[in-house]
Amino acid sequence: MFTYSVLIALSLLAFSGGVVQAESASSPASIATKTCQQLQSSLGPSTVQTSSGPRYSIGANAAWSTFNDEVNFSPTCIVFANSTSDVQTAMTAIYHNGADYAVQSGGHSGMTGWNTIQNGVLISFINMSAISYDAGSNTITLEPGVRWGDAIDFLEPFGVAAVGGRVSEVGTGLLLGGGLSFLSPSQGYASDNYVSLDVVLVDGTVVTATVNNQHADLFKALKGGGNRFGIVTKYVVRAVHTGTEQDKPFLGGIFTYPNSSSDALLGAFAHYAYQINDKNAILTNEIRTTWQNGSLDFSHTVVMIYNGTQASFNKTFAEFLSIPSATSLIAPFSYHDLVNAVSFPDGLGTVFGGIALGGVSAHSSFDNYLEVYRLYSNFSATFASSPDIAFTLLDFTTVPKTQIQAGCEKGGNPMISNPATNGFNEVLFQVSYNEGVTQAPADVEKGRQYVLAKAPITPGLPLFLNEADANQQVFASYGNYKFLKQVYAKYDPTRFNVGHTQGPLGL
Numbered sequence: 053m054f055t056y057s058v059l060i061a062l063s064l065l066a067f068s069g070g071v072v073q074a075e076s077a078s079s080p081a082s083i084a085t086k087t088c089q090q091l092q093s094s095l096g097p098s099t100v101q102t103s104s105g106p107r108y109s110i111g112a113n114a115a116w117s118t119f120n121d122e123v124n125f126s127p128t129c130i131v132f133a134n135s136t137s138d139v140q141t142a143m144t145a146i147y148h149n150g151a152d153y154a155v156q157s158g159g160h161s162g163m164t165g166w167n168t169i170q171n172g173v174l175i176s177f178i179n180m181s182a183i184s185y186d187a188g189s190n191t192i193t194l195e196p197g198v199r200w201g202d203a204i205d206f207l208e209p210f211g212v213a214a215v216g217g218r219v220s221e222v223g224t225g226l227l228l229g230g231g232l233s234f235l236s237p238s239q240g241y242a243s244d245n246y247v248s249l250d251v252v253l254v255d256g257t258v259v260t261a262t263v264n265n266q267h268a269d270l271f272k273a274l275k276g277g278g279n280r281f282g283i284v285t286k287y288v289v290r291a292v293h294t295g296t297e298q299d300k301p302f303l304g305g306i307f308t309y310p311n312s313s314s315d316a317l318l319g320a321f322a323h324y325a326y327q328i329n330d331k332n333a334i335l336t337n338e339i340r341t342t343w344q345n346g347s348l349d350f351s352h353t354v355v356m357i358y359n360g361t362q363a364s365f366n367k368t369f370a371e372f373l374s375i376p377s378a379t380s381l382i383a384p385f386s387y388h389d390l391v392n393a394v395s396f397p398d399g400l401g402t403v404f405g406g407i408a409l410g411g412v413s414a415h416s417s418f419d420n421y422l423e424v425y426r427l428y429s430n431f432s433a434t435f436a437s438s439p440d441i442a443f444t445l446l447d448f449t450t451v452p453k454t455q456i457q458a459g460c461e462k463g464g465n466p467m468i469s470n471p472a473t474n475g476f477n478e479v480l481f482q483v484s485y486n487e488g489v490t491q492a493p494a495d496v497e498k499g500r501q502y503v504l505a506k507a508p509i510t511p512g513l514p515l516f517l518n519e520a521d522a523n524q525q526v527f528a529s530y531g532n533y534k535f536l537k538q539v540y541a542k543y544d545p546t547r548f549n550v551g552h553t554q555g556p557l558g559l
């Protein structure tokens with residue numbers, strides 16, 4: 053007991069810069085301190101660390117966006133969970149004491165404050181990252197601390213993959229936000245491929261949810277419900293036969309276009325989402341603007357991937373191929389190659405914003421696409437002289453009709469209620485600040501919110517939680533919003549989660 057009190061005293065000192073401040077017994081800080089003390093004695097000081105612990109700063113600085121690092125948030129303690137039972141113990145104490153908390157898996161959230169906490173308990177999954185494949189049931193089991201790159205490396209020799217991230221460093225929180233994968237056009241959203249989930253509910257109860265057991269409602273809610281419905285400690289998902297490293301079934305095209313092609317490209321995206329209904333085709337695009345001494349550099353990269361022949365590739369992506377490009381490369385890829393093709397460095401403060409745009413038939417206007425690009429260009433031009441911004445991105449990912457249908461066939465998700473929904477584009481508006489910038493400057497933040505408020509989002513389409521701004525009403529945009537609210541009320545009747553952790557609005 054002596055060691056624990058010394059640890060706590062040290063952590064208090066570290067916390068308040070040497071002055072132990074008087075706190076009211078019911079302040080979030082003192083509730084967190086009490087909860088951490090209890091958890092240190094039940095789980096031990098190696099699993100539960102305060103700021104004096106040897107691994108505390110690894111856990112407190114594991115987030116991808118530096119806005120979520122220790123410079124802005126120093127959790128009262130970090131629970132390095134080793135098992136579902138550790139998470140159960142932690143949630144039970146958090147719930148009974150009324151402590152604030154947060155959960156972090158791969159740390160790639162673009163929402164400041166969603167994967168960490170000040171004056172509260174952080175549950176970190178750094179130490180739960182087991183992966184296994186069961187050929188008999190053709191399923192993959194993932195602990196929440198797994199990163200997609202590790203999953204792909206582990207699964208490659210078996211010739212299978214999970215429907216997971218497109219960038220290797222990202223973690224399993226991707227599933228809870230729905231999840232867009234290179235395999236989505238054929239398999240649905242990543243989360244449409246759940247088989248079963250172990251979930252620690254807000255009061256510490258553990259349940260297993262499947263598509264047809266008594267927790268089928270929770271199972272469905274977790275396909276896009278983010279961190280609101282409980283803490284998932286084990287994901288069992290379907291395995292897709294993607295082949296090994298030697299198999300290269302995917303023709304991948306990387307095309308860069310000059311800014312003068314931007315209107316034509318936006319038209320191609322609008323039309324593609326409307327008319328292409330091909331599960332073998334994958335399309336993403338990135339418009340990146342970088343700042344160099346006040347002068348802007350726009351670059352457009354379109355990634356076209358086709359599981360099939362060059363002739364099919366040419367036919368499906370014909371409109372894109374007809375637009376003058378600066379450079380192009382088409383080569384065969386394995387699934388493993390695809391996911392390892394892109395890497396995003398850590399070390400920048402980053403925020404996301406989401407815009408959904410419906411597909412448009414070839415003869416209709418795509419003015420809403422042009423307007424989004426105009427807003428983006430105006431934002432970039434306005435803040436070109438800001439020394440704080442490293443770059444901005446406008447990323448398009450097409451959600452084709454085949455993806456929507458695959459999801460509905462696998463039991464449906466909260467995002468889309470109508471299986472006849474036409475293809476659309478999810479657009480990410482990202483702003484990354486320079487290294488060392490710890491907070492978004494107020495004028496830039498205002499300009500960013502202006503873009504999101506003015507963007508002509510197509511009504512009736514779901515905003516993508518994984519790419520949204522923390523203030524956007526993502527759940528209210530879901531086709532099954534009412535269902536989501538009912539499930540939330542059932543599994544968290546005291547509304548503990550919305551009161552004690554940051555996350556999506558609207559429940």
Ligand SMILES: Cc1cc2nc3c(=O)[nH]c(=O)nc-3n(C[C@H](O)[C@H](O)[C@H](O)COP(=O)(O)OP(=O)(O)OC[C@H]3O[C@@H](n4cnc5c(N)ncnc54)[C@H](O)[C@@H]3O)c2cc1C
Nearest residue numbers: 157158159160161167218223224225226231232279283284
């Ligand atoms: C470089 C980059 C590439 C990306 N690429 C893609 C992509 O291809 N497809 C796509 O869909 N998204 C993509 N995203 C978005 C990404 O999916 C989300 O940021 C996602 O939330 C990251 O999950 P994580 O585990 O890494 O992050 P975390 O920040 O650890 O978690 C994200 C959110 O989920 C909650 N959470 C995490 N684990 C659990 C759990 N087990 N139980 C309950 N709540 C939990 C956290 O509290 C947090 O609110 C990308 C993001 C980045 C930065």
Ligand SMILES: *[C@@H]1O[C@H](CO)[C@@H](O)[C@H](O)[C@H]1NC(C)=O
Nearest residue numbers: 095096098099100133134179
């Ligand atoms: C966590 O699990 C590992 C491996 O199973 C074990 O070596 C370690 O002692 C555990 N830590 C705690 C604190 O239980």
Ligand SMILES: *[C@@H]1O[C@H](CO)[C@@H](O)[C@H](O)[C@H]1NC(C)=O
Nearest residue numbers: 107110132134177178179180
């Ligand atoms: C927990 O994770 C840390 C950091 O990744 C690692 O150093 C440590 O060995 C892990 N411990 C266990 C028990 O897995």
Ligand SMILES: *[C@@H]1O[C@H](CO)[C@@H](O)[C@H](O)[C@H]1NC(C)=O
Nearest residue numbers: 238292293294301332359360
């Ligand atoms: C690629 O296409 C082939 C032939 O249609 C199909 O058998 C295979 O399952 C597809 N692979 C993926 C990963 O979709």
Ligand SMILES: *[C@@H]1O[C@H](CO)[C@@H](O)[C@H](O)[C@H]1NC(C)=O
Nearest residue numbers: 311312314315348350426429
């Ligand atoms: C890029 O193209 C758009 C649309 O055609 C235009 O409005 C914008 O000014 C261009 N930007 C630059 C930096 O040339």
Ligand SMILES: *[C@@H]1O[C@H](CO)[C@@H](O)[C@H](O)[C@H]1NC(C)=O
Nearest residue numbers: 342343344345346347348349
């Ligand atoms: C930007 O301006 C600074 C100071 O004028 C100069 O030192 C630097 O080389 C410039 N960088 C670029 C990329 O032009």
Ligand SMILES: *[C@@H]1O[C@H](CO)[C@@H](O)[C@H](O)[C@H]1NC(C)=O
Nearest residue numbers: 361362363364365366367373
């Ligand atoms: C595909 O299109 C390219 C030009 O974009 C052309 O060189 C190639 O021959 C075409 N291949 C097939 C099989 O149609």
Ligand SMILES: *[C@@H]1O[C@H](CO)[C@@H](O)[C@H](O)[C@H]1NC(C)=O
Nearest residue numbers: 427430431434498499500502
């Ligand atoms: C351009 O952006 C600035 C900064 O957000 C904003 O004040 C201005 O109204 C925008 N102009 C247009 C035409 O959208």
